[in-house]
Amino acid sequence: MNQIRIGIFGYGNLGRGVECAAMHTDDISLRAVFTRRDPAAVKLINPDIPVVSSSEVAAWKDEIDVMIICGGSAKDLPTMTPQLAQMFCVVDSFDTHANIPEHFARVNDAAQQGKHLALISCGWDPGLFSLARILGECVLPQGSTYTFWGKGVSQGHSDAIRQIPGVADARQYTIPREEILEAARSSDRHEFTAQQMHTRECFVVLKPDADPDTVRNEIVTMPNYFAGYDTTVHFISQEEFDRDHRTFPHGGTVIRNGNTGADLENHATIEFSLNLDSNPEFTARVLVAYARAVYRMHNRGRNGCISVFDVAPADLSPSSPEELRAHLL
Amino acid sequence: MNQIRIGIFGYGNLGRGVECAAMHTDDISLRAVFTRRDPAAVKLINPDIPVVSSSEVAAWKDEIDVMIICGGSAKDLPTMTPQLAQMFCVVDSFDTHANIPEHFARVNDAAQQGKHLALISCGWDPGLFSLARILGECVLPQGSTYTFWGKGVSQGHSDAIRQIPGVADARQYTIPREEILEAARSSDRHEFTAQQMHTRECFVVLKPDADPDTVRNEIVTMPNYFAGYDTTVHFISQEEFDRDHRTFPHGGTVIRNGNTGADLENHATIEFSLNLDSNPEFTARVLVAYARAVYRMHNRGRNGCISVFDVAPADLSPSSPEELRAHLL
Secondary structure (H helix, E strand, O other): OOOEEEEEEOOOHHHHHHHHHHHOOOOEEEEEEEEOOOHHHOOOOOOOOOEEEHHHHHHHOOOOOEEEEOOOOOOOHHHHHHHHHOOOEEEOOOOOHHHHHHHHHHHHHHHHHHOOEEEOOOOEOOEHHHHHHHHHHHHOOOEEEEEEEOOEEOHHHHHHHHOOOOEEEEEEEEEEOHHHHHHHHOOOOOOOOHHHHEEEEEEEEEOOOOOHHHHHHHHHOOOOOOOOOEEEEEEOOHHHHHHHOOOOOEEEEEEEEEEEOOOOOEEEEEEEEEEEOOHHHHHHHHHHHHHHHHHHHHHOOOOEEEOHHHOOHHHHOOOOHHHHHHHOO | OOOEEEEEEOOOHHHHHHHHHHHOOOOEEEEEEEEOOOHHHOOOOOOOOOEEEHHHHHHHOOOOOEEEEOOOOOOOHHHHHHHHHOOOEEEOOOOOHHHHHHHHHHHHHHHHHHOOEEEOOOOEOOEHHHHHHHHHHHHOOOEEEEEEEOOEEOHHHHHHHHOOOOEEEEEEEEEEOHHHHHHHHOOOOOOOOHHHHEEEEEEEEEOOOOOHHHHHHHHHOOOOOOOOOEEEEEEOOHHHHHHHOOOOOEEEEEEEEEEEOOOOOEEEEEEEEEEEOOHHHHHHHHHHHHHHHHHHHHHOOOOEEEOHHHOOHHHHOOOOHHHHHHHOO
């Protein structure tokens, strides 16, 4: 089988997930992991894969078909993706929705210059959830779209809690409200805010002598993150935290609720949902499937920046068009 | 707005659904309906749309951008789609899964000859459910896919009951078993047959003097359709039938159940479901969205036969790529 040679740029939870995905994908071969840390300090699952300093990445131009960039959206990707797109075909998971148009423009310029193809904002939201939203709006143009997140760990909210004085560790779960999920499916349509659609549950380990009431108050009143939400705070021991709250489950649901018929008298719902033991491992699986598409589309002459909206599903699959039509259509 | 001119070939429940969809789609303009019946006997929702004899369809070659073919898969589409694909870009809803490769080959030859683009097997299954299946397999290659149909009316099974002597009218609902839906989501994976996954509920109006026990026995033992299924038969009056069983609700669920992680130790499910008051109206909505994509792809030079697997989501939408990235990604 003709193998697609990938690189991983950045080795945190997501980068490790890409390594796992490559291990279980026959037509994908992981050639190297690039890091801004000391390469000797980065331990891969497979010790035979080279770990290379990010400063040497240019030397790998001809060894990597698609670079999967596993940096953060806030500080890393806005500069990292354009830089790498001049040298490689790339896939990133940029997820700051409001800044996607600006990121797209910068990556597009760089990729055009380098004659490479870059796919940004891949994963499950943005990513698979974006596909559910566009399909819903195209098939049911008269309707409403609802995106629910959870139940799952929000790393941004967990990090925010850890910034509070007196907090030793914290995990925040975003939980969709069952009654609003039901309402979003019903023919009696309403608009809902994110605060109405979700509750937040926090598990916090306090430092010695920290005051629980003060910490709780800091959390529930935190602007942008918790204010306006129905937030529950549980104080637990480090032992309980380590036992029950070390994994990264997540998921969510996109509902398109619309109408059909001459007078829009009939009701239809389209629902797409995910339930994931490991958010970073699943996100990595999506990145790897889209890396395959990027490789193929670039081989057909496509350059510049694209998103999941520009990829035909057949390009995601290792199977031939004939096999796909015979078995999956 | 630049409008795409469509035609409808065949005016039954699906053709009527396409007329409804076009009424509510700004960039789609319905130019004519073609029928094998006497055109004077076909009553559209909008009486200003011309109804034309199918024998005159060739005269409309330059008036129709995409013809939406609304014939039956058993007898109509195997000849109708290749014939029309020589003259028009076309979309059909061919749904005999086992015969898709053969249908594809014939339509591809005809469309290549005519330099047109044909998209076959569109709707929700095959169609949107096929997208859910291919996405599931590409993102979670280690896993199982389950397709459940219903709760909804199976017209094939309803027709089969109506062939039994003594039956005046009949409606058959296919119902997924809740406990198997739950099992398909669980990490403890099993294989299930269609008979295990679904029950069948029949509402039957008898002719005078028909024997209920004989009819019931004919139904539940009918090979291919009911034998092996948990089938319930209700005998009801024509009044009750006309009041409660005249519509075409349907829906279903595709579940991909797979694993992630270095040792596939984590579990993930992807679920896509539909809940539709009107099966033909919703199917028609899907056909119209894909007609838009066919028009655009043909304008970019694409000929031959394709399926939903070959269409990038952006081509389904009337919005610009910039709008899509800003609002739906």
